[in-house]
Amino acid sequence: MKIMAGNSNLPLARAIAGYLEVPLTDVSVRRFADEEIFVEIHENVRGEDVFVVQPTSFPVNDNLMELLICIDALRRASAKRITAVVPYFGYARQDRKPGPRTPISAKLVANLMTQAGADRVLSVDLHAGQIQGFFDIPTDNLYAAPVMAADVLTRYGGQELTVVSPDVGGVVRARALAKRLDNAPLAIVDKRRDKPGQSEVMNIIGDVSGRACILIDDIVDSGGTLCNAAQALLDQGAASVAAYITHGVLSGGAVARVDSSALKELVITDSILATEATDASNKIRVLTIAPLLGEAVRRIADESSVSSLFD
Numbered sequence: 177m178k179i180m181a182g183n184s185n186l187p188l189a190r191a192i193a194g195y196l197e198v199p200l201t202d203v204s205v206r207r208f209a210d211e212e213i214f215v216e217i218h219e220n221v222r223g224e225d226v227f228v229v230q231p232t233s234f235p236v237n238d239n240l241m242e243l244l245i246c247i248d249a250l251r252r253a254s255a256k257r258i259t260a261v262v263p264y265f266g267y268a269r270q271d272r273k274p275g276p277r278t279p280i281s282a283k284l285v286a287n288l289m290t291q292a293g294a295d296r297v298l299s300v301d302l303h304a305g306q307i308q309g310f311f312d313i314p315t316d317n318l319y320a321a322p323v324m325a326a327d328v329l330t331r332y333g334g335q336e337l338t339v340v341s342p343d344v345g346g347v348v349r350a351r352a353l354a355k356r357l358d359n360a361p362l363a364i365v366d367k368r369r370d371k372p373g374q375s376e377v378m379n380i381i382g383d384v385s386g387r388a389c390i391l392i393d394d395i396v397d398s399g400g401t402l403c404n405a406a407q408a409l410l411d412q413g414a415a416s417v418a419a420y421i422t423h424g425v426l427s428g429g430a431v432a433r434v435d436s437s438a439l440k441e442l443v444i445t446d447s448i449l450a451t452e453a454t455d456a457s458n459k460i461r462v463l464t465i466a467p468l469l470g471e472a473v474r475r476i477a478d479e480s481s482v483s484s485l486f487d
């Protein structure tokens with residue numbers, strides 16, 4: 177097995193390789209003066225089972241293109257099997273037509289990965305599980321819930337917990353976390369979004385009075401959904417609100433918004449490389465999913481069960 181990394185999250189790729197006790201494949205990913213991407217693999221990969229670690233986070237289009245070119249280089253170098261390890265799958269939110277004459281960009285991205293030569297895809301907390309159906313190659317969608325549940329129990333274990341989904345679409349994810357927290361009760365924020373990047377809380381479904389609320393979501397981008405939900409929960413009498421969100425996209429002024437919000441803390445994973453602003457935040461903490469990804473890679477390579485990781 178070989179682990180190859182693009183440039184989007186080298187620390188994560190190194191940690192996965194460290195877990196598996198294999199060196200990272202010797203590759204250079206460089207830019208021409210006009211920003212064209214050039215990939216050169218400096219070791220033999222003929223007949224190898226290769227895992228390319230490249231979350232397609234900011235800058236999304238550059239990182240996606242880098243992934244596609246890495247896959248193309250591996251295919252032309254006769255790798256036996258190429259797995260795109262994309263812990264954060266950019267464009268996943270565009271998984272349906274929100275209106276007439278709009279694209280389904282997540283499907284386009286799935287087509288691009290497949291056409292480039294990926295044989296499998298490994299991702300974490302896809303925005304919607306159905307995105308797996310956009311691929312006609314095997315996909316594994318891992319869940320950060322076990323990592324999050326362990327942390328919640330360590331930090332908030334003795335308290336009266338309620339798991340909260342910040343929108344109706346996230347209820348399945350929230351229920352899965354609640355199950356790992358001794359079947360904690362659920363609440364749902366009834367969120368409406370008129371424009372991308374702006375959200376407005378309408379209502380809280382469920383009783384949160386006096387409860388330590390754990391908000392769970394797949395993505396925090398502008399932070400609007402999260403900060404509005406936290407305030408609405410406190411307005412309804414919640415004792416405290418902490419958030420566990422897999423992918424810290426944290427665009428624009430999101431970190432400042434979180435820092436000045438009513439949230440006790442925001443816990444994200446290292447699916448996306450943390451920015452300096454994130455590292456400097458006094459409210460944001462990062463959990464690693466490298467062992468989870470490393471173990472999934474090991475099992476894929478050994479052709480053993482990946483789903484049993486979540487039993």
Ligand code: R5P
Pocket residue numbers: 269342343345346373374375393394395396397398399400401402
């Ligand atoms: C939306 O359905 C997602 O699950 C997230 O709730 C959303 O992407 C968060 O975006 P923002 O932080 O910009 O409100």
